[in-house]
Amino acid sequence: MSARSTVGPVIARRNVEASGALIGYLPVGFPTLDESVEAAVALVENGVDALELGLPYSDPVMDGPVIQAATQQALANGFRLADGFEAVRRITERVDAPVLVMTYWNPVVQYGVERFADDLAAAGGAGLITPDLIPDEGADWIAASERTGLDRVFLAAPTSTDARIARVVEASRGFVYAVSTMGITGARADVDRAARGVVERLQAAGAPASCVGVGISTAAQVAEVLEYAEGAIVGSALVKALADGGVRGAGDLAAELARGTVAS
Amino acid sequence: MALRAQTGPYFGDFGGRFVPESLVAALDELGEAYDLAKLDPAFGAELAELGRSYTGRPSIITEVPRFAKHAGGARIILKREDLNHTGSHKINNVLGQALLTKRIGKQRVIAETGAGQHGVATATAAALFGLDCTIYMGEVDTERQALNVARMRLLGAEVVAVTAGSRTLKDAINEAMRDWVTNVETTNYIFGTVAGPHPFPEMVRDFQKIIGEEARQQVLDLTGSLPTAVAACVGGGSNAIGIFHAFLDDEGVGLYGFEAGGEGVDTERHAATITMGRPGVLHGARSYLLQDEDGQTIESHSISAGLDYPGVGPEHSWLAAIGRAEYRPVTDDAAMQALRLLTRTEGIIPAIESSHALAGALELGRELGDGATILVNLSGRGDKDMDAAARYFELYDEEAGE
Numbered sequence: 148m149s150a151r152s153t154v155g156p157v158i159a160r161r162n163v164e165a166s167g168a169l170i171g172y173l174p175v176g177f178p179t180l181d182e183s184v185e186a187a188v189a190l191v192e193n194g195v196d197a198l199e200l201g202l203p204y205s206d207p208v209m210d211g212p213v214i215q216a217a218t219q220q221a222l223a224n225g226f227r228l229a230d231g232f233e234a235v236r237r238i239t240e241r242v243d244a245p246v247l248v249m250t251y252w253n254p255v256v257q258y259g260v261e262r263f264a265d266d267l268a269a270a271g272g273a274g275l276i277t278p279d280l281i282p283d284e285g286a287d288w289i290a291a292s293e294r295t296g297l298d299r300v301f302l303a304a305p306t307s308t309d310a311r312i313a314r315v316v317e318a319s320r321g322f323v324y325a326v327s328t329m330g331i332t333g334a335r336a337d338v339d340r341a342a343r344g345v346v347e348r349l350q351a352a353g354a355p356a357s358c359v360g361v362g363i364s365t366a367a368q369v370a371e372v373l374e375y376a377e378g379a380i381v382g383s384a385l386v387k388a389l390a391d392g393g394v395r396g397a398g399d400l401a402a403e404l405a406r407g408t409v410a411s
Numbered sequence: 412m413a414l415r416a417q418t419g420p421y422f423g424d425f426g427g428r429f430v431p432e433s434l435v436a437a438l439d440e441l442g443e444a445y446d447l448a449k450l451d452p453a454f455g456a457e458l459a460e461l462g463r464s465y466t467g468r469p470s471i472i473t474e475v476p477r478f479a480k481h482a483g484g485a486r487i488i489l490k491r492e493d494l495n496h497t498g499s500h501k502i503n504n505v506l507g508q509a510l511l512t513k514r515i516g517k518q519r520v521i522a523e524t525g526a527g528q529h530g531v532a533t534a535t536a537a538a539l540f541g542l543d544c545t546i547y548m549g550e551v552d553t554e555r556q557a558l559n560v561a562r563m564r565l566l567g568a569e570v571v572a573v574t575a576g577s578r579t580l581k582d583a584i585n586e587a588m589r590d591w592v593t594n595v596e597t598t599n600y601i602f603g604t605v606a607g608p609h610p611f612p613e614m615v616r617d618f619q620k621i622i623g624e625e626a627r628q629q630v631l632d633l634t635g636s637l638p639t640a641v642a643a644c645v646g647g648g649s650n651a652i653g654i655f656h657a658f659l660d661d662e663g664v665g666l667y668g669f670e671a672g673g674e675g676v677d678t679e680r681h682a683a684t685i686t687m688g689r690p691g692v693l694h695g696a697r698s699y700l701l702q703d704e705d706g707q708t709i710e711s712h713s714i715s716a717g718l719d720y721p722g723v724g725p726e727h728s729w730l731a732a733i734g735r736a737e738y739r740p741v742t743d744d745a746a747m748q749a750l751r752l753l754t755r756t757e758g759i760i761p762a763i764e765s766s767h768a769l770a771g772a773l774e775l776g777r778e779l780g781d782g783a784t785i786l787v788n789l790s791g792r793g794d795k796d797m798d799a800a801a802r803y804f805e806l807y808d809e810e811a812g813e
Contacts, residue, residue: 205708206581206693208588209431215575228705252429253692257706279429279692306436306595315432326433 153273154197154245154298154321158356158377161196165408167373170358171195171401172249172382173389174203174214175234176221183221184237186389189398191242194405198238199276199380202231202250209278213383217390228258232270239271247300247321249276255288264291274298274321282318289318300324303349303357305341312345313352322356322378323349327363346376369407379407414659414735420609423732425725428608429692434588437595442610444515449617454510461506462621465539466496468503469625472633472786477756478769482776485783488633490626490654492790493761499791500622500650501532505601507618509536512599519543519598523587525552525580525646526717526764527559528791529603534568536601544568547587549579552716559795577710580646580720584694604647605724608695612724619653622788627657630786639783640665640775643790644767645738646682646718648727650790655736665737668727669771671713672740682711683740684723685731698725714743714799715763717791745770747803750793762791763799 161168171190175183187198203218203226210218235246248267255263255275267275274297280288282301292299298321303312305326315323327342342359349357358378363369365384372379381404388400420426428438448454462468470491479487492500505522512520520542524530530546537544546563550572553560563570576582584607591600602611605619623641630638641658643651645668658664673681681687684699691700693708701709701721713719730736746763749770754760761769765788772787779785793800801807 204706205576206585208585208694209433209592211589219576222707253700253702253708254706256692257702257704278431279695281428281430281432281435284427284429302432304431304433304436307432308436308439311432311435326431 154247155356157196157245158322158358161408162377166370167376167408168196168358168378169194169369169405169408170197170199170378170380171385172199172201172380173385173397174201174218174221175231176203176224176226177217177386177389178220179224180230180234182394184234185394186397187234187238188241189394190385190401191244193398193401194408195244195401197244198246199249199382200231200234200246202228202248202254204251204254207251211383213387217386228254232266235267235270235272245273246271247273247276247298249278252277252280260287260291264295264297268295268297272297274300276300276324278302282314285318292320302326303345305345307345309348312348316349316352316354319354322358323354324380325349325357325359325376327359327361342372343375366404366407369404373408415656417726419613422612422726422729424690425698425728426609426612426696428695429697430608430695431592433592434595437591438608438610440515441511441599444511445610445614448511448514458507458510462503466502466506467494468621470494472626472629473759474633475753475757478753479776481752482773482785483779484781485776485779485785486634487772487776487785487787488630488638489759489787489789490622492622492650492788493765493792497528497532497535498794499528499532499762500619500653501529501603502535503621503653504603504615504618504649505529505532505536508599508601509540509542512542512601513540515599517597517599519545519594520601521545521547521587521590521598522601522603523547523580523583524603525549525583525719526715526762527552527556527563527795528717530568530570531559531562531566533601534563534566537568538566545590546570547573547583547590549577549583550574551578552580552583555799556716556795579710580716581694581708581722604649605652605726606647606694606696606698606722612696612726615649616652616656616726619649620656622650622653623655623657626654626786630784634784637661637664638786639779640667641786642667642669642768642772642775643788644669644718644764645723645727646671646720646764647722648724650788652724652726654786654788655730659735666730666735667771667775668736668738669741669767670738671715671718671767672742673712673714675742676740680712681740682713682719682721684721685727685738686740690728693722696725698728699723699731714746715767717762717764718767739771741767741770747800749773750800751804759789760793761789762793763796765790
């Protein structure tokens with residue numbers, strides 16, 4: 148990874164002043180564009196260190212039922228890619244936390260990889276998390292992110308070989324997204340022990356930061372993950388809190404989760 | 412290089428592996444197992460024996476002169492994949508992938524299905540090999556193909572009705588991929604068509620190319636020369652690539668894929684992916700795709716569940732891009748009229764999917780005229796479509812239909 152990163156310094160700082168970083172996911176446009184912006188701001192105001200903003204997509208193969216339902220509703224409400232850039236702009240105008248965009252690859256291809264990178268950078272975005280783009284197919288995005296200075300977060304899985312782990316570490320900037328279990332998104336009772344193994348292998352391959360996602364829903368799980376990883380990513384639980392309790396519900400859960408970042 | 416020698420992961424600008432990292436190890440494992448199997452005479456022999464003693468290969472060809480009278484004087488010859496065990500070409504691919512599943516030591520298989528033909532074939536192979544089997548099928552399709560749902564359940568498979576998105580084939584694929592991501596260590600995904608990430612487009616093609624290899628020789632034996640044109644319907648494109656492949660380097664043979672034109676390609680209700688789409692990424696591969704300006708997949712429509720898919724295999728996109736094959740739309744109604752015409756003139760009831768190829772052949776025959784020979788892949792039989800046909804042609808007695 149190169150040194151220039153937007154989200155990297157935040158994760159590094161949180162690993163000094165706390166036990167690590169808390170990253171919160173929400174989809175743009177759920178339940179409405181305005182409320183998704185308000186909820187994202189509320190997450191940061193309640194202790195989330197970096198945001199992962201999901202762009203709703205028609206065929207989200209990595210998403211579990213909670214996030215699928217939310218993004219499907221956003222699409223039904225008329226979500227457009229332009230709303231994604233607007234959400235990033237409105238959030239970054241109000242809070243300092245870095246905002247990464249999580250998107251499946253086809254929308255970026257159709258928008259134009261270079262144009263997408265330019266518009267994301269102009270909106271104040273920190274970079275992209277690409278769940279269905281592996282470094283092997285990522286030459287266009289790697290070039291565009293080099294040019295614009297955006298972070299690029301690739302995924303590593305328990306089944307990734309050491310050679311693939313090395314390639315993901317080399318291609319990523321900001322952090323590597325360690326998939327905690329062999330599965331899709333959705334809160335789980337136990338975060339798979341496989342996550343620890345992935346993170347250890349990422350660290351051995353020289354990754355400056357590994358953040359664990361998929362299956363984390365409680366402060367205790369955040370604390371557990373931060374014993375060995377630099378960051379914990381929470382998605383479905385926050386989306387459910389937003390769906391059930393509105394902006395306040397999402398903010399309250401964020402505050403609760405943030406207690407997991409304080410070393411006990 | 413011969414066109415036939417093209418392998419994955421890329422067919423020109425198309426193909427690749429646009430998948431979550433969680434699936435890469437499984438795709439590598441499958442690809443490596445397949446590469447070894449390809450070179451292993453025992454694998455080929457076992458598959459050929461299954462073809463002979465289980466599927467009923469080689470499938471025959473049937474010349475249909477009474478049908479051809481409506482095709483401008485051209486000769487029309489059908490490749491009878493409808494006579495295969497389970498009723499379509501899908502079994503060719505499934506037996507190959509089921510043998511591979513045994514080789515990699517997995518005990519559970521999953522599959523997506525549209526019309527139900529691939530699901531039935533997979534459930535059949537699972538019964539034959541003693542594998543656990545789960546089939547994902549869009550809820551819309553479970554309703555319009557209820558008979559196939561019953562067949563799969565009778566064969567011992569679990570059928571999951573998918574309620575996400577458009578509740579059709581594309582959503583069944585999404586759900587099957589989610590299952591695979593979650594259960595990859597115990598489960599093999601038997602993919603039904605020549606789309607998806609590498610190695611599926613190449614591997615499924617290789618298991619289907621026997622259709623064209625047999626038919627090419629059968630037509631030569633019957634007529635003394637190669638056909639003027641080869642016609643097949645295209646959803647994902649497995650029966651089409653299966654019959655095209657042996658002819659790819661025969662320059663004089665025209666290759667024609669017939670996509671589902673639905674209610675017309677000037678409406679929003681069709682599945683004519685190459686005709687009306689543009690390149691993008693869906694289900695793990697770069698290929699033509701029906702999508703909006705933002706890259707969101709557009710819901711397709713076809714009267715035939717098996718062609719109701721907004722994507723297409725990358726090798727077809729490549730063949731279209733280099734001009735080797737031509738892809739045209741056939742409307743729901745043209746397909747249904749061809750279904751009835753073949754039934755009435757030849758006593759052969761085709762699947763609605765295959766009827767798109769028949770309608771296309773009628774059109775081609777009128778263009779090519781006297782002296783032309785058109786080989787059509789009759790990829791499936793129409794038993795599963797009797798309810799749809801009865802409603803379309805109002806064949807039920809009024810009271811019985813209520």
